[in-house]
Amino acid sequence: MSPSRIAWVVAGMIALFVGVPPFSAAQAAALKGIETGDLDRTADPCNDFYAFANGTWRAKNPIPKGEQRWSRRTAGRETNRRQLRELLQELAAKADRPRGGVEQQLGDYFASCMNGPAFKNEARARRAAICLESTEALLGEPLGRAYAERHFPPAAKAKVQEIVRNLLAVLKDDLGELQWMSETAQQQALAKVAAFEVLVGYPDAWTDTSALVIRRDAFWANVEAARRFSVETDRKRMGESTSRAVWQLPPSSPGAYIDIQLNMMGLPAGFLQEPAFDLAASDAVNYGAIGISLAHDLTHAIDALGRDFDSTGQPRNWWTKADFDAFQNVGQCTVDQYDGYEIEPGVHLDGKQVLGEALGDLAGVRLAYRALERSMQSHPVPEIDGFSPEQQFFIAWGQFRGAAESLELQRQMVKSDPHPTAKYRVIGPLSNAPEFQQAFGCKAGAALVRPPEKRCGIW
Numbered sequence: 001m002s003p004s005r006i007a008w009v010v011a012g013m014i015a016l017f018v019g020v021p022p023f024s025a026a027q028a029a030a031l032k033g034i035e036t037g038d039l040d041r042t043a044d045p046c047n048d049f050y051a052f053a054n055g056t057w058r059a060k061n062p063i064p065k066g067e068q069r070w071s072r073r074t075a076g077r078e079t080n081r082r083q084l085r086e087l088l089q090e091l092a093a094k095a096d097r098p099r100g101g102v103e104q105q106l107g108d109y110f111a112s113c114m115n116g117p118a119f120k121n122e123a124r125a126r127r128a129a130i131c132l133e134s135t136e137a138l139l140g141e142p143l144g145r146a147y148a149e150r151h152f153p154p155a156a157k158a159k160v161q162e163i164v165r166n167l168l169a170v171l172k173d174d175l176g177e178l179q180w181m182s183e184t185a186q187q188q189a190l191a192k193v194a195a196f197e198v199l200v201g202y203p204d205a206w207t208d209t210s211a212l213v214i215r216r217d218a219f220w221a222n223v224e225a226a227r228r229f230s231v232e233t234d235r236k237r238m239g240e241s242t243s244r245a246v247w248q249l250p251p252s253s254p255g256a257y258i259d260i261q262l263n264m265m266g267l268p269a270g271f272l273q274e275p276a277f278d279l280a281a282s283d284a285v286n287y288g289a290i291g292i293s294l295a296h297d298l299t300h301a302i303d304a305l306g307r308d309f310d311s312t313g314q315p316r317n318w319w320t321k322a323d324f325d326a327f328q329n330v331g332q333c334t335v336d337q338y339d340g341y342e343i344e345p346g347v348h349l350d351g352k353q354v355l356g357e358a359l360g361d362l363a364g365v366r367l368a369y370r371a372l373e374r375s376m377q378s379h380p381v382p383e384i385d386g387f388s389p390e391q392q393f394f395i396a397w398g399q400f401r402g403a404a405e406s407l408e409l410q411r412q413m414v415k416s417d418p419h420p421t422a423k424y425r426v427i428g429p430l431s432n433a434p435e436f437q438q439a440f441g442c443k444a445g446a447a448l449v450r451p452p453e454k455r456c457g458i459w
C-alpha cells in the first residue's frame with residue numbers, strides 16, 4: 001500500500017467518525033435488541049450456538065401436548081389469532097356505529113356470527129375462532145385495515161420495504177460476481193431479480209367497501225351480501241390490474257407466500273410481526289430474522305426451483321446444461337456438510353434431500369448480512385445489551401429459526417422433508433460464515449468454524 005493510499009484511508013476513517021457520532025445510552029435503550037432471556041449463557045456460542053441463542057427459551061417452553069414442534073414463530077401465530085379475536089370482540093361490543101364504516105361492518109358481522117343460529121351447539125371460544133375465520137374470509141380487506149391500524153403502521157411497511165430493497169440490491173451485485181453461472185443465465189437471473197415483486201403488509205389502496213350492507217341481526221344475509229360484493233369487485237378489477245396485484249392471503253394472515261411462476265412474494269401484516277419483524281427492534285435484529293428469511297426466498301426465484309420460469313412467468317428453463325452441472329458441483333460441498341449432521345447417534349440428515357433449502361439458508365445469511373452492512377453505512381446500529389450489531393444479527397437468526405422439534409418429527413424430517421431440522425438450519429449456514437467467527441471471536445477447531453478449504457458458498 002502506497003503512503004498516499006494510507007493517508008486517504010485514514011482521512012476516510014476520520015470522516016466516518018465525524019459523520020457518525022457514537023450512540024448515547026438513551027438512543028440505544030430506545031431500541032430493542034435480541035431476546036436476552038432466551039439465551040443460555042452457559043453454552044459457548046462457538047461450539048453450541050443453537051443452545052446459546054435459544055436454549056433457555058426451549059427449556060422454558062416445552063412442546064405443547066398434541067404438537068410436534070414449538071417455537072416463537074408458532075406462538076406468534078397464536079398471538080395473531082388472539083389479537084384478531086380481541087379486535088373483533090371489541091368492535092362487536094359497540095352497536096350503532098355509523099353505517100358503511102369498516103368498524104361497523106366488522107363489529108356487526110362478528111356479532112351476527114356469534115349470536116346467529118349457525119353454530120348453536122358450539123362452545124363460546126370455539127365459536128369465536130370460527131367467526132374470526134368467517135370474518136377473515138369474507139371481510140378480508142376491512143379486517144386487514146383495522147388490524148394494520150393497530151399492529152402494522154405505515155412506518156413498519158416502509159421499513160420492511162427498505163429491507164427488501166436492500167436485499168434485492170445486494171443480490172443484484174452478487175449475481176454480477178458469480179463464478180459458476182454462465183453469462184446468459186446470469187442475464188436471465190438479473191432480469192428476474194429486477195422484476196421480482198414483494199407485496200408488503202397490506203394493499204397500497206384499500207377497496208371502498210362502504211356500499212356493502214352488513215346487519216347485526218342477519219348472519220346469512222351478511223354472508224350473501226359479502227360474497228356478492230366480492231364477486232362484483234373482482235369483476236370490476238378484471239383487465240385493469242395484473243394477477244400479481246391480487247393478494248393471495250388477507251393482510252391479517254400470519255402466513256406468507258412465494259409464487260415462483262409470478263415471480264413474487266406476499267408478506268401480510270399478520271406475518272410481519274414478532275419474531276419475524278418488530279419495528280421497535282434494531283435493524284440488526286430485523287435483518288437477522290425477517291431479512292435472512294426473505295433473502296432465502298428471493299434466491300428461490302433463480303435457483304433450482306426458479307429456473308423453470310423466466311422473468312415474464314413463461315415456463316422456460318433458462319439454465320444451460322453447464323449451469324446445471326456447475327450448480328451440482330458447487331452444491332456438493334453443502335451436500336457433504338449436511339450429510340455429516342445427525343439428529344441422534346447414527347441417524348444423519350440427507351444432504352441431497354435438503355440441498356435446495358440448505359443453499360437458500362446459506363445464501364440468505366450472506367445476503368442479509370451484506371444488506372445490513374449496506375444499511376449501516378447510513379443507519380448505524382448501536383451495541384445493545386452488550387451485543388455488537390453483528391452479534392445481534394446472528395443471534396436473531398438463531399432465535400427466529402430456532403424451534404423445539406420432537407425426536408419423532410426429526411426422524412420423519414430426515415426421511416422426507418426438504419428442510420434441514422431447525423438446529424441445522426441455524427448452525428449450518430453460520431459455520432460457513434467468517435463474519436460469524438469474527439463476531440464471536442471463534443477459533444479454528446470450534447464446531448461453528450468450518451476450515452477455509454471446507455467452507456461452502458453458492459450465491
Ligand SMILES: [Zn+2]
Pocket residue numbers: 296297300357360
Ligand atoms: Zn425455501
